[in-house]
Amino acid sequence: MSRSTAEAPVILSCGDPAGVGPELAVKAWEALGAALPFVWIGDPAHLPRGTKMREIDHPAEAMTQAGNGLCVLPHAFPSAALPGEPNLENAQAVIDVIARGVALVMRGEGLALTTAPINKRVLKDGAGFSFPGHTEYLAHLAGGAKVVMMLASERVTPPCRVVPATIHIALRDVPTAFTPDLLRETVRITSEGLRRDFGLENPRLAVAGLNPHAGEGGAMGREEMEWIGAVVESLRKEGYAVTGPLPPDTMFHPAARARYDGAICAYHDQALIPIKTLDFDGGVNVTLGLPFVRTSPDHGTAYDIAGTGKASPASLISALKMAQKMGLARRG
Structure with missing residues (x-):
């Protein structure tokens, strides 16, 4: 995207300043420059x-200054940041930067929000952060929006987009948490998100089975026969282009991915293993269902390599590019 096609810059929150976020912001600017104006808050x-x-x-200044250096909206922190050494004193400021970024995009002063990685434990211990992660906090800031997490890569062909219906819970809890209502809600939010933010008029969704071989006719589990198939059929009658339940182990090779635009998976690893195998460095975390666009690199704070120069900016660059593309699609 050229600078002239965007109405406002992408907003990038700093994340945990003891992690790789600050150095990756610099590397991303060095790679993108004026081609993709973004503003780092920190x-x-x-x-x-x-x-x-x-x-x-003001963020608008980045539209003309992005080629001259990393554009920074200063946000004072109480303490210095040493790479690899998280500081509880900075926890509240990390949270405040996220909220500030959300406020900017909600006012239209930012095209979209990209968030650098945080450490939930540090935020909890340092500032009483009560949310499981970014996604839940952003939904809270957006007034309790119903959201889903999607991991996406458009660097592979066909693109890979996966949505885990259940996320950070124990595997033994998945069969109870993965319900007909949750599957319906996940399909509806995903379909609307792909339509609104990715320009897909009638997104094709594939629902993975919960069990090996999608239950194999009840021999390996009965959820597919007892309710997953019925939910998929009811959604088709509502007009959604959805298929399934499909055997999860045959859904992610190129020919299979060509038959759908997004895969709805029952649990975390069912969704994340294929995309991290296909594009470990360039996957992007996207929150669908928010009243604004949010993306994030698909990695953590990486304290072990922070400050060494070893961290790859590929995922952050992909996240910024996807944020701009989604933001333009939504505004357009």
Whole structure:
């Protein structure tokens, strides 16, 4: 995308300043420059020494300044940031930066929000953060929106987009948590998100079975026969282009992916193993269902390599590109 096609810059929150977020923001700017204007919100003192940056007062300034340095909306933090050493004193400021980014995109001053990785334990211990992660906090800031998490890569052909219906719960709890109502809600939110933010007029969705071989006629589990198939059929009658339940082990090779635009999976690893195998460095975490666009790199704070220069910016760059593409699709 050229600078002239965007109405506003993408907003990038700093994430945990002791992780790889600050250095990856710099690498992303070095790769994208004026081609994709974005604004980093954080403490300029947390950026790597010698960073070429431009402190700005309003996101709109990035539309003309992005080629001259990393555009920074300064946000003061109480303490320094040492790579690899999380500081509880900075926890509240990390949370405040996320909220500030949301406010900017909700007001239309940012095209979309991309969030750098956080450490939930640090935020809980340092500031009483009560949310399981970014997704739930963003839904809260958006007034309790119903959301789903999608992992996406458009660097592979055909694109891979996966949605786990249940996320960070124990495998033994999945059969209870994965319900007809949850499957219906997940399909509806995903379909609307792909239509609104990816420009797919009638997104094709494939629902994975819960059990091996999608139950194999009841020999390996009965959920597919007892309710998953019935839910899929009812959604088809509502007009959704949805198929399934399908055997999960044959859904993700190229010919299979060509038959759908997004895969609805029963649980976390069923969805994330294929996309991380196909594109480990470039996968993007997308939150569908919010009143604004949000993407994130599909990796954590990486304290073990923070400050070493080893961290790859590929996922962050993909997240920024996808955020701009989604933001333009939504506004258009």
